[in-house]
Amino acid sequence: MGTRDAKEARLLGAGAEIELTIDGQNVKATEGRSLYDVLSGIGKIIPAMCYHYTFTPFGSCGMCLVSVEGKKAPVRSCTASAQAGMVVTTETPDLKDAQKKALIKHLSTHPLDCPVCDADGHCELQDFTFQFGIGEVPNVKQKGIPEDTRSKVLDFNMNRCIVCGECINICKEVQLVDALTFMKKDGFTIVTAKEDKPLYCEFCGDCLAVCPVGAITNKFSKYLYKPWQMKKTQTTCPYCGDGCQINVETKDNRIVRVTSKLSWKAKWGDRADTAKGHGGICGRGRFGFQMVNSPDRLKLPLVRKEGKQVETPWLDAQDVVAERLTKIKMDHGGSSIAGLISARCTNEDIYLFQKMMRIGLGTNRIDSTARYGHMNVVMALRKAFGTDRIRMMNNSEQVTKADAIFVIGSDITETHPVFNLRVKEALRKYKAKVIVADPMTTPMAKLATHHLAIKVGSEARLVQGLVKLIVDRGLCDATVLQKYPGAVETLKRATAAFTIESVAEETGIPVERLAEVAEILAHAERGVILFEDGITKRRDGYRNVLTLVDLALVSGLFEKDGSGLNALCEENNEIGVVDMGGSFEFLPGGIAYDRAGAHEKFAKQWREELPAGAGTDLAGILEGARSGEIKALYIVGENPIGTLPASMGAAEALEKVELLIVQDPFLTETGEKAHVVLPATTYAEKEGTFTSMEGKVQAVRMALEPIGESKPDWEIFSELAWRMGFPLEYGSAKEIHREIAKTIPGYFTTKPEPLPVDLAGYLNNGFTQETPARYEGSSSNGSPDYPFTLILGQILYHSGKYSTRAEGLMKIYDRARLQISPADAEALRAAENDTVIVRSPSGRVEVEIEIQPRLPAGLVFFPEHFNTPPVKDLITHEIDPVTRVIYHKRGPVAIERAAAPAGAANPGGAP
Ligand code: SF4
Ligand code: SF4
Ligand code: SF4
Ligand code: FES
Numbered sequence: 030m031g032t033r034d035a036k037e038a039r040l041l042g043a044g045a046e047i048e049l050t051i052d053g054q055n056v057k058a059t060e061g062r063s064l065y066d067v068l069s070g071i072g073k074i075i076p077a078m079c080y081h082y083t084f085t086p087f088g089s090c091g092m093c094l095v096s097v098e099g100k101k102a103p104v105r106s107c108t109a110s111a112q113a114g115m116v117v118t119t120e121t122p123d124l125k126d127a128q129k130k131a132l133i134k135h136l137s138t139h140p141l142d143c144p145v146c147d148a149d150g151h152c153e154l155q156d157f158t159f160q161f162g163i164g165e166v167p168n169v170k171q172k173g174i175p176e177d178t179r180s181k182v183l184d185f186n187m188n189r190c191i192v193c194g195e196c197i198n199i200c201k202e203v204q205l206v207d208a209l210t211f212m213k214k215d216g217f218t219i220v221t222a223k224e225d226k227p228l229y230c231e232f233c234g235d236c237l238a239v240c241p242v243g244a245i246t247n248k249f250s251k252y253l254y255k256p257w258q259m260k261k262t263q264t265t266c267p268y269c270g271d272g273c274q275i276n277v278e279t280k281d282n283r284i285v286r287v288t289s290k291l292s293w294k295a296k297w298g299d300r301a302d303t304a305k306g307h308g309g310i311c312g313r314g315r316f317g318f319q320m321v322n323s324p325d326r327l328k329l330p331l332v333r334k335e336g337k338q339v340e341t342p343w344l345d346a347q348d349v350v351a352e353r354l355t356k357i358k359m360d361h362g363g364s365s366i367a368g369l370i371s372a373r374c375t376n377e378d379i380y381l382f383q384k385m386m387r388i389g390l391g392t393n394r395i396d397s398t399a400r401y402g403h404m405n406v407v408m409a410l411r412k413a414f415g416t417d418r419i420r421m422m423n424n425s426e427q428v429t430k431a432d433a434i435f436v437i438g439s440d441i442t443e444t445h446p447v448f449n450l451r452v453k454e455a456l457r458k459y460k461a462k463v464i465v466a467d468p469m470t471t472p473m474a475k476l477a478t479h480h481l482a483i484k485v486g487s488e489a490r491l492v493q494g495l496v497k498l499i500v501d502r503g504l505c506d507a508t509v510l511q512k513y514p515g516a517v518e519t520l521k522r523a524t525a526a527f528t529i530e531s532v533a534e535e536t537g538i539p540v541e542r543l544a545e546v547a548e549i550l551a552h553a554e555r556g557v558i559l560f561e562d563g564i565t566k567r568r569d570g571y572r573n574v575l576t577l578v579d580l581a582l583v584s585g586l587f588e589k590d591g592s593g594l595n596a597l598c599e600e601n602n603e604i605g606v607v608d609m610g611g612s613f614e615f616l617p618g619g620i621a622y623d624r625a626g627a628h629e630k631f632a633k634q635w636r637e638e639l640p641a642g643a644g645t646d647l648a649g650i651l652e653g654a655r656s657g658e659i660k661a662l663y664i665v666g667e668n669p670i671g672t673l674p675a676s677m678g679a680a681e682a683l684e685k686v687e688l689l690i691v692q693d694p695f696l697t698e699t700g701e702k703a704h705v706v707l708p709a710t711t712y713a714e715k716e717g718t719f720t721s722m723e724g725k726v727q728a729v730r731m732a733l734e735p736i737g738e739s740k741p742d743w744e745i746f747s748e749l750a751w752r753m754g755f756p757l758e759y760g761s762a763k764e765i766h767r768e769i770a771k772t773i774p775g776y777f778t779t780k781p782e783p784l785p786v787d788l789a790g791y792l793n794n795g796f797t798q799e800t801p802a803r804y805e806g807s808s809s810n811g812s813p814d815y816p817f818t819l820i821l822g823q824i825l826y827h828s829g830k831y832s833t834r835a836e837g838l839m840k841i842y843d844r845a846r847l848q849i850s851p852a853d854a855e856a857l858r859a860a861e862n863d864t865v866i867v868r869s870p871s872g873r874v875e876v877e878i879e880i881q882p883r884l885p886a887g888l889v890f891f892p893e894h895f896n897t898p899p900v901k902d903l904i905t906h907e908i909d910p911v912t913r914v915i916y917h918k919r920g921p922v923a924i925e926r927a928a929a930p931a932g933a934a935n936p937g938g939a940p
Pocket of ligand 3: 266267269270273310311312313314315446447448
């Protein structure tokens with residue numbers, strides 16, 4: 030990378046301040062900076078077709094010409110660098126002629142098929158042709174290259190390609206994927222996937238976004254629109270906690286495509302500082318939109334009559350719900366009713382839901398999907414930081430500019446594809462040390478400066494070992510030693526119970542390597558820890574988050590600017606669901622439900638008493654349903670039967686309740702059991718807000734009219750509340766929004782303040798007594814009869830189960846297979862797509878395999894988005910004793926070939 034680095038540094042302008050003259054104007058610039066950047070910085074926009082500020086200038090299109098005194102020929106301003114005393118002219122007849130010639134050269138091989146081209150109306154070549162008034166092009170030569178339609182979502186029409194290289198460069202420099210290349214074909218240069226294979230990549234679509242012509246097209250929107258026919262609505266992606274801004278483009282109440290700020294039209298940014306993000310989105314955001322117009326959407330309420338779910342008008346369905354809920358409340362009290370809501374709903378939906386459940390139905394038996402793992406983060410960090418609302422400590426810009434990044438328990442490229450680019454930029458541009466601790470060779474592990482390929486399930490021991498090394502070897506931050514000597518002493522004592530050699534043995538990482546990583550973290554000026562499922566959704570998740578707090582503490586990450594501890598959120602509104610009071614422990618604003626004075630405060634504001642009693646979590650709700658204590662259950666956007674393993678008995682529990690109401694855009698496994706199903710809109714048909722994992726509260730805007738007779742969640746609650754006589758009528762999501770703003774002052778911000786962290790209370794109250802127990806080894810759930818570890822997790826092309834309704838994403842990843850390492854496949858003598866039998870103490874399942882080199886022997890992975898075959902049921906759940914989080918994503922299994930060939934080694938045996 031030496032040459033490229035040097036070029037990059039030069040173009041970013043690492044030099045001294047200089048002066049040059051541009052069109053007679055005296056201009057200050059940094060020596061060596063791209064002349065194009067200097068020009069655009071003073072508002073001079075020169076025609077350019079291969080330039081984009083997010084990657085190193087390529088200099089291929091020949092359009093960005095300027096005259097530089099002393100140079101005979103025009104100069105390409107994008108690749109030229111600013112020099113002291115330079116005299117530059119940007120507009121002369123000669124330059125215009127040269128630009129026109131360059132344009133004609135491009136047009137001479139470019140088909141004029143604008144009427145059927147997707148880029149018609151937003152094509153840079155078309156715009157310049159018009160601007161330069163080119164009517165005729167001599168010596169036209171058509172390329173006649175057949176369209177390359179081999180990729181699952183993108184088509185490549187190389188007749189239209191102007192060989193600008195933008196697609197290749199963004200893929201290589203921003204995505205660090207490097208999937209595309211130039212190739213010669215029939216005398217022309219074309220773009221193709223590496224080795225001329227069908228393109229299979231991260232499918233972010235950045236190449237499509239920056240292509241200045243219609244050479245790369247989206248298979249799913251081709252021939253469906255002209256840009257001027259579409260309505261563009263800027264909103265927030267509904268998939269993950271990154272909270273990317275997307276443009277939902279609709280025609281005739283259908284989503285035709287999803288785009289983002291990134292395009293060839295947004296090419297003039299500050300290349301010296303792209304740390305604020307490049308404006309792109311990932312494959313889920315771009316190709317996951319068809320779920321909105323899916324034919325499977327519920328159009329009318331369903332009410333169970335004589336055992337069958339029958340489409341029923343809204344008024345009748347609402348009558349059924351209101352009458353039956355009212356009766357159950359009168360007969361058995363509010364606490365016989367429980368509710369569950371998804372972290373995919375808007376803040377406004379969640380706020381109103383908890384308010385309706387609490388002051389309308391009189392129950393605090395409410396919970397949310399945060400109980401699948403995020404609650405470990407919330408409870409642990411609230412305890413440690415002494416703050417009510419938890420979010421990431423660092424914003425994405427700080428992560429980009431960190432000099433050390435420790436990623437643990439996160440396949441960040443797959444789970445947070447856009448946030449992952451911040452880490453990639455930290456690596457590429459800021460030369461950060463990136464340490465990935467993961468048994469899998471994840472995409473980020475491949476790029477990282479340090480991959481700690483730890484043994485499966487040894488994350489906690491690794492963190493404990495790093496804490497030990499820092500406190501034992503005198504690496505602990507000086508400020509920390511001075512401020513918290515007692516805490517450091519406690520950690521020294523707690524870690525004295527084991528040797529670093531035992532950590533090396535348990536994790537599989539040599540002591541020297543562990544020590545190197547400990548030094549990097551302890552000496553980082555801006556150190557950042559990123560973690561997610563591998564910590565939060567595994568046994569002991571709560572205590573392991575607290576151990577990460579220890580690591581951040583001794584590394585001084587709470588003392589240094591731009592440093593900190595950050596949990597990544599799987600669902601788009603995991604932060605919001607807790608902030609809005611969507612769980613039994615918390616009222617809006619993260620106020621503990623049992624905090625002194627909290628009931629009085631909210632009762633005064635809501636003009637109703639809050640129910641007494643501690644409330645009930647998800648596992649408790651299912652238990653209550655099973656025992657008959659809970660008579661009615663209202664489930665919004667969540668699907669416990671489809672999510673939880675059979676060991677939770679969700680299906681049996683839900684069958685027991687007198688009234689099961691499920692509100693969802695689709696008929697889920699849980700919906701099929703319901704007495705009433707209420708059709709809700711998706712994010713694209715309603716207004717509201719989502720809170721990103723960074724704490725940015727961003728608008729969700731209505732891009733199309735509700736499909737069928739579906740309604741926004743908040744509207745369903747409001748209408749229902751009116752029928753039941755509760756004072757909860759709202760005319761719009763905005764009204765709820767205003768109430769939230771009063772309830773949680775300062776909540777609605779896209780620029781959150783740094784997360785307040787005050788460790789004093791935590792370290793002075795019980796830390797000394799509680800900590801040693803956290804450092805005792807945690808028991809393994811391995812067994813010789815079940816030698817493999819099965820992990821359920823997310824993959825790049827899906828998010829939850831929602832995305833499996835999107836045709837585009839299903840094209841990319843259409844069915845679930847068990848991912849297995851090459852070594853294990855070989856031991857089983859199983860080939861790609863062969864069927865294996867997976868057994869656990871809970872049962873057996875037959876499933877096809879996908880051989881995955883990223884997996885180590887002994888570890889198998891199943892994408893949690895799919896319920897067929899029911900691999901999830903092989904795992905026996907556990908419940909965290911403190912946070913009541915349900916652990917159900919990792920368990921021991923045995924594997925054998927479904928029909929083993931003669932002589933196959935080791936059926937069901939050790940890996
Ligand atoms: S879709 Fe993304 S990863 Fe794939 S080739 Fe284009 S830029 Fe590269
Ligand atoms: S496909 Fe588009 S972005 Fe790529 S080189 Fe051709 S014109 Fe440029
Ligand atoms: S990274 Fe997350 S929020 Fe951004 S586009 Fe992808 S799924 Fe949506
Ligand atoms: S923009 Fe400079 S050569 Fe294309």
